[in-house]
Amino acid sequence: MQYIYKKIYKKISLFFNYKFNFYNISTCFINTVIISTIFLSNSVFSENKKFFYQFIINKNYEVKNNIFNKQNQKVNIQDLKNYKKIKNKSNLIPYLSKISNHKFIKKVIYIKNHSNFFKSAFKSGFNLYDINTIIKAIEWQISFHKLNTNSVFNLIFLKKKINSKKNKNILLGIKLNNLRKTYYAIRAVNGHFYNLNGFNKAKMIMNFSFLKKYRISSHFNLHRLHPITHHISRHLGVDLAMPKNTLILATSNGKTIKTGFNKISGFFIVLKHHNECLTKYMHLNKILVKVGQIVKINQKIALSGNTGRTTGPHLHYEIWINKHPINPICAPSNFVEQLTKKERISFLKTSKIILSQLN
Template sequence: MSIFFIKTIIISLILSSCSILTEGKKISFNQFDFIKTNNQLSNNTKENNKEKNKNVNTQIFKNYKKIQNESDFLPYSSKNIFIKKIIYIKKNSNFFKSAYESGLNLSDINTIIKAIEWQINFRKLNINSTFNLIFLKKQINSKKNKNILLGIKVNNLGKTYYAIRATNGNFYNINGINKSKMIMDFSFLKKYRISSHFNLHRLHPITHHISRHLGVDLAMPEGTLVLSTSNGEITKTAFSKTSGFYIVLNNKNQYTTKYMHLKKILVTVGQKIKINQKIALSGNTGRTTGPHLHYEIWINKHAINPIYAQASFIEPLTQKELISYFKTSQIILSKLK
């Protein structure tokens, strides 16, 4: 057996283990075949001798141990350990290919993209760009582990970008801000009971005809302050026999919110609105059976169910959440350097 062949085996063992520093190699591939082949290789190397890896990669495991000792500082770590990975974007490659070659699965890759796509364009990554990643290795049971992405540091075209996971599961920059195209705060709406749900085939309580109910009705006393759920611009304020006094607030990123059956409108057309700003008083105007706020969300001219939509929007951190975020993010940031 030649020395070259022995070196090749050792390098393969290192890459297939749960290594901390990994780097993709250049290949051309059909995505499905590539995934299938790599899964087979991963399964074949599970029985390899771990002692050989320790001898070859002593410094890596020293760093690994150092990270492990600090994991207790994170409230969601439960004595689990960190794993650090570095992805290099090489010539004739892209992020997906490089990430998969580093040992990440499709779920991990999708999480990374969603966490930081509001800051960078994955189609315009420069050659030699790097992704520093910190995962929490969480033990589900004696036989299964799950990697939870905690932080990302991206160096691209001379600029550095961060995305750190908060306790609510969303990702924010080092200042605790996420300027994603979909930022909304539903905390105001969560205070009130839903008296009528989104329903495309609802039997109308007054007309007794089947008609679309394109939002949710929130039971609240007449005169309750109505707060905007997003930033935007008031594009319409009006009155109709069915909607009563209502407001249309448009966000520049193709989504619109509507507030109906109001008692009093506190804003004007063209006015710039900030999230959680007072915009109206709830009422009982128009065609109603009692005081409530009718609330709608439209994306690209299509009404969506506000209840299901909440998972698609990034809510800003509260003051309490920010305090917790800054404490834990400092630990993650120290590992991303």
């Protein structure tokens, strides 16, 4: 039996090797079946790797459902902590006002022929954390799939001392030249990025309280083993376990663009929000809105159910931006309110310092 598990571990490690390196994927096993691969933060990923290794060498070679559920619960809580909405203001503005030019670090990513952003960024010496920060900072302005060859990223980092021994490079600004167009993204005191005028059209007010209220039974995962079909398929949202006929509320202001029923999604609703942002709600029992209807944040739009292809009552929830799905667990760090008047005035002053380094 030990040989079988080691063989499975070896094969799956080789198959998912690049995914472990690029996406921080953790794989959990129950008996000899791969249950799921889930996107996690670095810290949670490390914890789950230890769990996985201990399971492989465990004498019993079995993981009971309650252990797996506890592991998932641990992951849910940790992910919510890592990706919770930023509330505390950083002290970057007074720090920037006193800093001299030599403490800025300027870096460039040049996308050459037969390459892409990710390859070019790795070749330029950027790590996964920096690449992820760059993407989040400017993806609301341009899709990374539409980047042309010869596109140039000019990046400004702040070298800030955390303690006497360690330094941390903080991304402050981005200037992207792509197809004769120039895009800017400047960091504000709340940690998010805005254009030169202090606006971010993709940043919306959204309510994600339900992510903490209900247990996530299945995570966002592009390589999930489907519990019914037993095939590897994309799971582009999160499943929230909840009793049948639980009230479903709109997570943001928007417009109902589609409702309906199909064998897989059951009864479903698609809401369109500002700037190519969509939210999808599936496996519903009853739809309370009509196509074309304007909805407000926290408005009742449906009752949860168990329709379509499911293993039990739950809500499947998705978020799409620019026709690309994003992990709802990470969403609280992507959607915030616009800057207040005072914050915007301070931002405009700070952005001049950063802009002078970018140009």
